[in-house]
Amino acid sequence: MKIGAFAGMAMLGKMDQILAPKGLSMTIAPLGAVCAVLFITPKSPAARKYNMFMAQIGCAAIGVLAFTLLGPGWLARGASLAASLAFMIYTKSTHPPAASLPLLFIDGAKLHGLNYWYAFFPGAAGCILLCFLQEFVYYLKENFKF
Template sequence: MGMQLMRSSSYHRHLHPHRASTTPAFSASLHPISSSIVLQRSLGFEHGGTRSIKRRIQKHGIVASSNLAAPPWESWNPEKGSASPSLSDVVWPSAGAFAAMAILGRVDQILAPKGVSMTIAPLGAVCAVLFATPSSPAARKYNMFMAQIGCAAIGVLAFSILGPGWLARSFALAASIAFMTYTRSPHPPAASLPILFIDGAKLHHLNFWYALFPGAAGCLLLCLIQEMVLYLKENFKF
């Protein structure tokens, strides 16, 4: 009986040699369902599939880092991974801001007989954006001029319709944020232009010229100074 079984098995191996030489792993690769079962068994998750994986993760305390919430005090700390600025990175933007305000002050002296001024608070915020964070979205030329002109015009329109007061300021600020969002031109300093016009009696005579002066006109000068600051930061490091 044993001899017959051995002869039968050798006979089948002789007729079908590829079946005898096929390994379980190779056979599993020929059948997607079998390969899935073999893979699950090799990983130790033969029962329950993904549910078993989740249970094992919970059991062993494995938590994905993306699901970890940042501590509430994280935003009060400096940005991680950012290198300390060099001395030149501090000096050149500061020198650019000094030069900008000095030139604007000189222009004010020339324009004083006409009762207008170029030195307004929003341009100080523009200096910080252009000189300190030149690669930020707010420093893009499209964002800056679109927001400066649009928000200034909104301030004039709000004052013309609603007059001075809290309602005009509230409407102008809300409309300015909506305008910058719709036109994809975020530039925070421009949001102060409508409030400056509504509360500044000396600017009312400009009417819709306020959309170009002094905000947009001042930004042209600041863009020229920004190019000088960037050149100095790139070529004169210390």
């Protein structure tokens, strides 16, 4: 399913070209990990749609909250990661790539302007596109011989 991962990153990269004038990007590192989960281990708990979206949105919001309350630095990083793990355990939505979203926000100055919109973009929005692509690729795989 390497073709699915390639197509996913290529699609997000093309969207980057469109969004570049606005200073936005869709190809964030956690989405590379999402591709690995979706296209290599599609039956794993981390690939469940509930887990993916709950964790992506929740962990990103936790990152924004930690940055807002604690500012940049080691305390915000540590607190946001611990809170993200607790959130995923509490909501039963384990999705490891989402744990990197708070760190990305805290350390990514160009993302700070998104504020709480960061909970939906680029992580959750990218996941939506990758999930549609995964469903399409697996449909083709199951119904056509290549």
